[in-house]
Amino acid sequence: MGTSDNIVRLHQRVSCDECSLNRFCLAAGLDAQDTERLSATMRHSRPLPRGHRLFRSGEPLEHLYVIKAGAVKIYSSTADGLEQILRFHLPGDLMGLDAMGEERHMSTAVALETTMVCMLPWHAIDTAMRQIPGLQHQLLRFVGNEIATENERVVLLGQRSARERLAAFLLYLSAQFKRRGLSATEFNLPMSRQEIANYLALAIETVSRLFTSFQGEGLVTIERRFVRLESLEAMRQTAYSDSVSAVS
Amino acid sequence: MGTSDNIVRLHQRVSCDECSLNRFCLAAGLDAQDTERLSATMRHSRPLPRGHRLFRSGEPLEHLYVIKAGAVKIYSSTADGLEQILRFHLPGDLMGLDAMGEERHMSTAVALETTMVCMLPWHAIDTAMRQIPGLQHQLLRFVGNEIATENERVVLLGQRSARERLAAFLLYLSAQFKRRGLSATEFNLPMSRQEIANYLALAIETVSRLFTSFQGEGLVTIERRFVRLESLEAMRQTAYSDSVSAVS
DNA sequence: CGTAGCTTTGAAGATTTTCAACCTTAGTGG
DNA sequence: CCACTAAGGTTGAAAATCTTCAAAGCTACG
Known part of the structure; x- marks a missing residue:
């Protein structure tokens, strides 16, 4: 008991149309050709075990990640070794956006359970943005939502x-x-x-x-x-x- | 005593080259013509008194603001009327970026003291972005830094x-x-x-x-x-x- | 079956908040 | 010019919340 039949486990595979293509390209109003071009640069990870580190604070931004299956924690480490988990990510979530400021990750991402991700090379997104106006707009929306989420988090910690x-x-x-x-x-x-x-x-x-x-x-x-x-x-x-x- | 001679008060006027032009256009590598075009859309406020509200949670995103002089607090209001100040802004700071997700402000901005701002119409920035690749890149950097700052804030509240x-x-x-x-x-x-x-x-x-x-x-x-x-x-x-x- | 790791529980302690009172300053009107 | 008032700030004591320390329980895994 404990796990009921109707509970689908997170690590069941989510189709990849669901992740990058859908959330990124289609929502941005890209045509089939642009979508194809961007998705060609995308790489798919094999299943990553619990504890696997996707990226680490300080590393240069190389990819954005979309979770296909599993769950990930994002945390920040202070100078004196304390860790603060900033957010949890579930399938469909886009990760790595907070690195755009310095083109360098400011946080560390670790798999909480067996996890699969899509990796989108940042340079490909960067160049695609210059050609596809809808894409950068979409990206700004994502980042804007990220800020709104963080704000709610500060309210939670501050007032509750x-x-x-x-x-x-x-x-x-x-x-x-x-x-x-x-x-x-x-x-x-x-x-x-x-x-x-x-x-x-x-x-x-x-x-x-x-x-x-x-x-x-x-x-x-x-x-x-x-x-x-x-x-x-x-x-x-x-x-x-x-x-x-x-x-x- | 208290206020020493060498302390410059915040509400002394900061030249406007210092705000929008410099931080936005020059840093984005725009040429003189593009810079001119964007700065033509910019409006300058008269001095706003303490307590003046620049924008309010829920309002559609109409402008980004750059503080020329003074200081501003950004806060979020919960359903039950509690307020949480999210950040303080000083001259040179860009405000309103967190509205990009929904094109709607998710927080309220109020002047802490007599304040002057530049207002950049969002639609002008939005269209300019489509033509000037460096601009959107610069904007993404700004937003990325905003997220990094928020992260530090969560660490502060969580660990200290x-x-x-x-x-x-x-x-x-x-x-x-x-x-x-x-x-x-x-x-x-x-x-x-x-x-x-x-x-x-x-x-x-x-x-x-x-x-x-x-x-x-x-x-x-x-x-x-x-x-x-x-x-x-x-x-x-x-x-x-x-x-x-x-x-x- | 035993161990390691995570979780729960209890009791004591620390930090921070709340309540209440008082103080200070700046602005106002006599 | 001075007293009064309102707003913001400080201080003290009591109370609440949350943490820490310590120990024991449970589960999964080898």
């Missing part, structure tokens, strides 16, 4: 209690899975408690206790990495107004 | 204590002023205690106490909004390793 943060995190995952056609209420966490804690800027024990507490209130059912949200509405209550004590 | 955050904030301001040719060790805070507290995700009382404490340790001299950093090195110690008790 531990309880609210964890609830918001579960809702965030729920929305991500739903967008990918998976269950919004039942899923497996791709990351460890330690990684959740780090992401939410909490101690691992705090996360553990909150999970227990959520379960006690009937908000969720949790079994190791399996999560079932018993009520999205109650979870929203918890995420956005802890002051109004969350009764079922 | 109140003490470390405030020290890092003072060093951040110091660097900003230095970059603008002003004193790195003596300046006036453009924002209130409340705004500092909100930015650092702390209670206003905590900020106040820390200022007092810093002063007691001889790290700074503070008088209302005037700040003198007595030792940048000691302040760095405080910002990055509070564990090693900060002795002069």
